[in-house]
Amino acid sequence: MKNIGLAVLTAVLAALVFESLARLINFITWVCFLGAFKTDIPDITNSGLGVWIILIPIAGAVAGALIAKFGKKMLVPLGALLMTGTGFPFGVEGTFVSGLFVLGEKKLLKAAALAAALAYMMHAPLAATVLVFELGFIEFTLLNVVAMLLSAATGALCCFLFHGWGAVFPIHELGATTISGLTVYFITGIVVSLFGILLTGLIKVMEKITYKREWLPVVAAVIIGYLGWLRPEGLGTGNNFLEVLYNGQMNLQICLGLSLVRFAMLALAAGSGAPGSALMITPLVLIGGALGTGCILLFSMLFGVHDTTFGVAAIVGVAALLTGRLPIILAAIILSIEITHQWMVILPVIVAVMPAFILRKLIVKNGTN
Numbered sequence: 001m002k003n004i005g006l007a008v009l010t011a012v013l014a015a016l017v018f019e020s021l022a023r024l025i026n027f028i029t030w031v032c033f034l035g036a037f038k039t040d041i042p043d044i045t046n047s048g049l050g051v052w053i054i055l056i057p058i059a060g061a062v063a064g065a066l067i068a069k070f071g072k073k074m075l076v077p078l079g080a081l082l083m084t085g086t087g088f089p090f091g092v093e094g095t096f097v098s099g100l101f102v103l104g105e106k107k108l109l110k111a112a113a114l115a116a117a118l119a120y121m122m123h124a125p126l127a128a129t130v131l132v133f134e135l136g137f138i139e140f141t142l143l144n145v146v147a148m149l150l151s152a153a154t155g156a157l158c159c160f161l162f163h164g165w166g167a168v169f170p171i172h173e174l175g176a177t178t179i180s181g182l183t184v185y186f187i188t189g190i191v192v193s194l195f196g197i198l199l200t201g202l203i204k205v206m207e208k209i210t211y212k213r214e215w216l217p218v219v220a221a222v223i224i225g226y227l228g229w230l231r232p233e234g235l236g237t238g239n240n241f242l243e244v245l246y247n248g249q250m251n252l253q254i255c256l257g258l259s260l261v262r263f264a265m266l267a268l269a270a271g272s273g274a275p276g277s278a279l280m281i282t283p284l285v286l287i288g289g290a291l292g293t294g295c296i297l298l299f300s301m302l303f304g305v306h307d308t309t310f311g312v313a314a315i316v317g318v319a320a321l322l323t324g325r326l327p328i329i330l331a332a333i334i335l336s337i338e339i340t341h342q343w344m345v346i347l348p349v350i351v352a353v354m355p356a357f358i359l360r361k362l363i364v365k366n367g368t369n
Contacts, residue, residue: 003108004147010109011116011151014096015158018117021081022092028085029236032056043240045232053232054225060086061221064275069214073101080276083217087228087235088274089265091282093121098275108147111138115148116155118281123159123168124338125152131331167341169246169289169318171311174344181307182351188295188313189320189352190359192288196324197363199267206271213273220272224265233257234265238286245289246340248310255297258290284321292317315345316352323356327364 023039030036033044033056047053064079071079077099084090096117103109111132118128129145129152138144159165175181209216228235234257241258244250250258266287270277296313300306319332336349 003143004150007108007112007147007151008154010103010112011154012158014113014116014151015120015155017099018092018096018120018155019158019162021095024081025085025092025095025237028082029087032060032086033236041239042236044235047232051229053229053235054222057083057087057221057225057228057235058218060088061218061274065215065218068275076101076275080274083221083269083274084237084276087224088221088269088276089224089234089236089238089262089283090269090274090276090280091121091237093117093279093281094276097278107138108144111144112147112151114279115152116158119152119155120159121282122335122339123156123165124335125149125156127331127335127338128152128155130334131328134328134331135326168339169242169285169311169315171246171309171315171340171342171345173309173311174342175309175312176307177344177347178307180305182348184296184299184303184305184308185313185316185348186351186355187299188292188316190355191295192291192317192320192352193324193356193359195263195287195291196284196321196326196356197360199263199270199325200364202267203271206267207273216272217269217274220268220274223268227261227265231257231261234262237282238262239282241286242289245286245293245314246311248293248314250290250293250310255290255294258286259294262290263287280325281322284325285318288318288321289314290317291321311340312345312348315340316348319349320352320356323353324360327360329353329357 026042027039029042030038033047034042060083064083067075067079077095080095080098084095100110114137115128115132118131119125129148132138132148133140233254266283292313293310296308315336319336322332323329332353333349336345337343
């Protein structure tokens with residue numbers, strides 16, 4: 001009981017820390033890209049900086065590299081905070097995980113903090129609970145299950161108190177479930193999951209670069225900054241684009257920026273070993289949603305299938321990319337229900353994640369990297 005009590009207390013602190021980190025990252029982004037002192041979710045697509053926008057990720061990467069080279073381990077979260085705030089395409093969860101070392105070797109408390117933070121971030125306590133087990137953060141025992149459920153519920157309660165309990169990814173139009181539509185979702189799951197597997201491969205290739213590796217994030221930042229100048233939708237956390245995704249309001253440029261450009265940025269950022277890449281959920285949600293929407297647009301034109309909707313296509317893409325990139329399947333399915341508040345998405349999601357899970361098992365040997 002003492003361990004469970006400590007886990008719940010840790011969950012409360014984790015939720016508060018996560019909220020603080022989110023606001024700090026937003027603040028840094030506002031100051032660097034828009035010259036304003038705000039903490040709400042920023043939109044930097046019309047910053048007006050022009051080509052000068054390239055320098056911001058570079059400056060953040062240089063600061064992060066200096067902290068990593070000359071600072072102590074306890075300063076690593078600061079490097080992740082600065083890099084994410086200056087345009088690296090990570091989520092707040094990456095910065096959060098980089099600071100879990102403060103809990104020492106206490107696996108239960110680390111897992112409790114992560115479960116609470118993920119539940120807080122995604123309004124998804126069940127998915128957060130399953131995720132920490134599927135990713136191997138803690139062993140599967142009855143005591144651990146109870147502790148994780150209570151921790152995730154605590155994180156969800158904190159989220160409710162701060163932000164309410166609306167769906168993170170509300171879908172207003174589900175459409176009819178048909179064989180032709182499910183076939184398209186199945187093909188979408190295959191295509192999108194291959195991007196997740198490709199991301200794993202690219203990161204592994206970049207991890208083999210050892211020469212001056214501490215400065216590799218700066219090299220990556222040059223390319224990220226250039227791509228961000230071309231398509232600023234790829235920079236930063238990108239949380240402002242969630243509404244665009246689930247409403248199906250994307251044009252071709254936004255779709256390109258959130259999918260292929262952000263994918264390239266993420267591969268470079270994570271492969272360079274930049275702090276903040278320890279856990280990537282939010283980036284996969286954005287990229288997967290954009291890829292799912294793009295696939296539906298393409299398949300509708302090629303095959304004339306119109307039994308699909310953009311919102312369902314986006315959540316199918318999210319689940320498929322998570323399953324293709326990470327060794328999870330149950331968490332991806334449960335997450336799709338919790339963030340949409342729609343049970344009816346379960347069939348399209350299952351149809352999409354099954355081939356994604358099989359492909360990952362066949363192609364990726366071990367681990368999440």
